[in-house]
Amino acid sequence: MKILFINYWDKTGGAAIAAHRLYRGLLNRGVKVEYLVQHKITDDENVHLVSQPGYINKIVNKYSEKKINKEKSKLETMFPWSINLNQSNIIRDIKKINPDVVHFHWIGHNLVNIGSFLKINKPIVWTLHDSWAFTGGCHIPYDCRGYENECGSCPQLKSDKVKDLSSTVLEEKQKTISQVKNITIVCPSKWLTVCAKKSSVLKRNTIYNIPNGLNINVFKEYDSGNKKRFGFSKNKKIVLFGSVGSLIDENKGAALLLEAIRRLLLTRNDIELAIFGSEKRNIEVDCNTIFLGNINDEEELSSIYSCVDVFVAPSKSENLPNTVLESLASGTPVVAFNIGGIPDIITHKFNGYLAKPFDVNDLSDGIGWVLDNKKRLESNTSKSIKEKFDIENISETYIKLYNEII
Missing domain, CATH: 3.40.50.2000 (Glycogen Phosphorylase B;)
Known part of the structure; x- marks a missing residue:
């Protein structure tokens, strides 16, 4: 069995650390795991950088980012946002590695185009490290529950338009995920599991609650007198x-x-x-x-x-x-x-x-x-x-x- 992990970083940030601990745990149990990331800080030979988009895709991405950034410029710094409508070569990378399962983790900042899910002919597991998978672009919706029905008039974008960037992104997710046949969602917390099940994007999907873990032989009680x-x-x-x-x-x-x-x-x-x-x-x-x-x-x-x-x-x-x-x-x-x-x-x-x-x-x-x-x-x-x-x-x-x- 070969598993392909896909995450933005290999070991920076909470999601990357949680994913990396699972990666090490699987390796310890004899599972072959490859890793695709946008940014790599380790020297692990199983961790590979994603291929950069070709010349035409770069031009398309630059044009779309210019339009998107007009709306994103309204965001306050405390609100992390990802669109993921840009083109990428992630499908080519997946085919080259040819895993039995594609396991997504934190894929924001345009790491994976939402539409790419439809081109993956392998079983998909997606572990959610925040709410982005089922929102109109925000990673942390706070008190907003627009994702349960339709996004639009986004408070984080300070938008009063019913059809704004958040509604576009949510509609793309709704359309795409509803057509992906072999995808399993994993939420590390009970709270996120409930949110995902209420969302318009994921409510029809199989959703499991599997917590993050850590190595209890490393994180243990040391000398408190030090x-x-x-x-x-x-x-x-x-x-x-x-x-x-x-x-x-x-x-x-x-x-x-x-x-x-x-x-x-x-x-x-x-x-x-x-x-x-x-x-x-x-x-x-x-x-x-x-x-x-x-x-x-x-x-x-x-x-x-x-x-x-x-x-x-x-x-x-x-x-x-x-x-x-x-x-x-x-x-x-x-x-x-x-x-x-x-x-x-x-x-x-x-x-x-x-x-x-x-x-x-x-x-x-x-x-x-x-x-x-x-x-x-x-x-x-x-x-x-x-x-x-x-x-x-x-x-x-x-x-x-x-x-x-x-």
């Missing part, structure tokens, strides 16, 4: 926050966290803040802040989680965040808002704290509660991950799925 190694104060409670672009990506909720920390500092002086995934910046908070930069080594990242007292994930929208899995697997409880797929991982006051969505007071209270009750939670953290999110078990579930559809 604070000095990372510059943490010995006698302080360490609050950790981080993700790719943690202070840049507005969806990750840094502003909400900082406000919660300010409120917490009104009643206690034992807090130290640590941040990874972002360069050092001036942040207005009256406690010592340690910037850890980008952490690419997973054992080092797990060691950091093990040394801190709480990890906070104050995102405004999430599917099944890797960071929450990583922290719990490393023995550290998590505070997050009760949104998206986070309740699939955190059980309130068992292995963390679920704050009322976007209530800074409750987020602050949750951080304080976990700091005061960490000993009580520690025995539940890694255990909850080993039971449900071990990548070896997740890989086996996917192998069974592949065998069913071949």
